[in-house]
Amino acid sequence: MISLKKNFNIAQFQSLIALFVLCLALALLTDNFMTTDNFWNVMRQISVNVCISVGMTLVVLTAGIDLSVGSILAFCGAVTAGLLKNGLSIPSLNLFIGFTVLGAIVAGFLIGGGLGFVNGYAVTKFKVPPFVATLAMLTMARGFTMLWTKGHPITGLGDSFGFLGTGWFLGIPMPVWISGLVVITAVILTSKTRFGRYIYAIGGNENASRLSGIPINKVKIWVYSIAGLLAAVGGVLVTARLDSAQPNAGISYELDAIAAVVIGGTSLSGGRGTIWGTVLGAIIIGVLNNGLILMNVSPFWQQVIKGMVILLAVIIDKSNQKSE
Template sequence: MTALKIPTHQLSRFQSLIALFILCLVLSILSDRFLTTANAWNVMRQVSVNICLSVGMTLVILTAGIDLSVGSILALCGAVTASLLKNGLAFESLNLFVGFAPLGAVMVGLALGVGLGWFNGWTITRFSVPPFVATLAMLTIARGLTMLWTGGFPINGLGEQFAFLGTGWFLGIPMPVWITAVIVAWAVVLTNKTRFGRYVYAIGGNERAARLSGIAISKVKMSVYALAGGLAAVGGILVTSRLDSAQPNAGISYELDAIAAVVIGGTSLSGGKGSILGAVLGGVIIGVLNNGLVLLNVSPFWQQVVKGLVILLAVMIDKANTRK
């Protein structure tokens, strides 16, 4: 009688699902509050922001890049959106005041995120700055601009219409989940069904071969970083809306959660390999882990230790799979 053998490469395709199942099983045993409807929706709302960041991070990492600035861009775009919505823009020299409706403020926040992301891509492609260095600089710049814009104080009282984006429900499902689902569906089509998606994978797989094939490397990379910045702005708007407040220190360490989600979801840090749905699954794992640690009353300091170990383990698995 022969034992059933499952090929290693097939098992590796489901390792994220297996990890999520085991994590949920353990947490349901340790906490009777984990498997409740209220907690499930709470997790989904929290996960929505990280998935927005993770989708953009996946596109960047597929080109063998990295973006450390998404957390700071999230904070700056959220603060600018909140400020325009509440205070508008005053041009004293022209004796002019411009007020903003929720849609207008949101559009400005999104445009700002796209612009900052595009600037990341421009510095990387135009001056051959390593992505790690360029986005680390943007992390500091955007965080400083957030403090300058807000004066270090939160911006509160943004109105019910704006709050609906982060706290409202539609057809029995929270609005952040709807927004994230639309983004994920768009990103799946972009990466799997378009020429741009094929270019992204080609650049990450072998940039020199992609260049010799006639692919405009610089344009694709700038577009990828612009999309990552725009999705970080979406995350910032959702966070600001849910809290009804723009916090100057919002988004700190969010880039680490996004990178962890992408790697856990099977995207290679070397580029050219991975998927949007894998990043979504990785984001859910990170969200469930964060939620479980809170429910178990684990110290915030130990939470950082656990998350760091998870990131390290995910990178080690990625490198092992790459060698194979």
């Protein structure tokens, strides 16, 4: 009972109610919302946001922020697509290295984890504020993407790669399986491991954690690396789904991820929040996006409404903190 209380805080309860009200309203206002096709459509769409939001949650739990996930997503998607399609040529050695689907994906993941590592290293070793360090990475990764793709989409990646984004397994879309696996792993990581407890402890009180002997820098570097890795997972999903790596993919995805984290009840000051809350936040954003489209709301108004929802979530979070 205690653990249930701990894992299911008031913010999540509010989010659940908000989701229920949202679904009810959309079911009444539109004809197509409560259909199986639309349900899977929403689930597929939120899969990418779920992956990067889970990484963002870990970062935010340590009282950090990662603005670079959208750009890392684009770069890793482009690297995966580029290696899969064109491989690597080394003219000086008369060598061509071709990549299988597995190889290209692993390379994309390694790049994502590596860029996340750079973020974590800058934050911990050079004491660069997370906002600035990841903002710099946002720009750099976008630049790398443009350099790698030369500004053109990389398309025609083959059916076996496309299956990851468009295929179904046991009646469930592949992106949902993959994001589900990410969520379950993250839940176990945060709630059942020492590493997870360290994350909460650092976000709760960094000085006390340091005095307790928690390896703060090491944990934070791991957290940013995982966030980069999960952005890469998102990148692979987006690329597989579109059968194309777009140089401008992932723009503003970091904002959707932060929104999911905040709406899900994770405190931006760190130490408080859950992965399930973030999943709930991502679903709310996905349903909101879907509903606004089904209702033919102008894209400009959609942005305004999403912004208002995020603001509302933060205000509610603050009032919850006060009351606690």
